[in-house]
Amino acid sequence: MSLPQRDKETHSRSFQLMKIGKLRHRIAIEKVAETQDSDGSVIETWSTFANAQASIEPISGREYFAAQTTQADVTHRISLRFIAGVIPKMRVKYGSRIFGILSAINVNERNRELQLMCRESQ
Secondary structure, three states: OOOOHHHHHHHHHHOOOOOHHHOOEEEEEEEEEEEEOOOOOEEEEEEEEEEEEEEEEEOOHHHHHHHOOOOOOOOEEEEEEOOOOOOOOOEEEEOOEEEEEEEEEEHHHOOOEEEEEEEEOO
16 A cells, blocks of 8 residues: 655654764763762762764854853754763863763654753863
8 A cells, every 4th residue: 555645755854764874973971970089089980971973063153152041151063873871071072172062852752852052071
């Protein structure tokens, strides 16, 4: 049984996944664990939460200035397939570069694509 053309287009749009060609950066999402040493100082230790293929895009000048009203520190948008549990207390590591996650957006609340709004650490 075949779907009418209009229903086929609607059906295929509703099940579209991210195009893998855009996901050319291999990243590690890291979470922090805080422990105390013998003298009571807090020690932060980062460990890998998940590895993923992602797209890392610098925020354009227009987007950056528009975002200044909400989050002026956002420097990059990182897009990847959805991973449950990613929160702003985590960070992204790409090679020697570190990006602090400022917000994690589940695009269209469909659990298919995750956009991380990040600030690159110097």
